[in-house]
Amino acid sequence: MTQQLQLAELVAACRWLGAKGWAPATGGNMSLRQDSEWCWLSESGKDKGSLTESDFLQVNIGDNTAPSGRTPSAETGLHTLIYRLFPEAQAVLHVHTVNATVLSRLVKGNRLTLQGYEMQKSLRGQSSHLDALQLPVFDNNQDISALAQRINSETSKDDLQWGFLLRGHGLTCWGRSVQEARRHLEGLEFLFECEILRRRLEVL
């Protein structure tokens, strides 16, 4: 698929997730890999549900610089970390959903465990509801380069295979294509909602 078509797919994904209310106000950021050195990041401070292709800025994966002089996402460093760790990563979606925000605050420790859900199979490599799926949860931090360093040093690549939660902040997930990133986002979001409901009913 050409880069132009991939960018069009990403713009469509942004509209889709925006319409679902998963990027309220100016929350969320999205990106697409161009090649081993460069990616396209959403511009900082925009409504991510109404982005167009010209709202994506070229960013260097190695040093986070943007030749355009415009300001890419404040969370650029988390996207480029994923592109550096996973050469196969093609797209990254970061959202501020209510479910991701709330559930990440309910998790004690640094792992969310999900088990017993058929929808676990929406995630790459998952084939049974019986497996205990683990998603890393990191404390939120306004210092994104410190946060990226922490994620990199404290987590194995395996743990980051779909993405991670930032406590009280949101979900960052990725895929080997825009479509796969979108499927991971939709699957995880469904699982988060189920898990919140299950926990809520359990305490009633």
Ligand SMILES: CSC[C@@H](O)[C@@H](O)C(=O)COP(=O)(O)O
């Ligand atoms: C309400 S926006 C919060 C931001 O600090 C951040 O978390 C976010 O997701 C959007 O930042 P952006 O710089 O627009 O990509």
Ligand SMILES: [Zn+2]
């Ligand atoms: Zn954010």
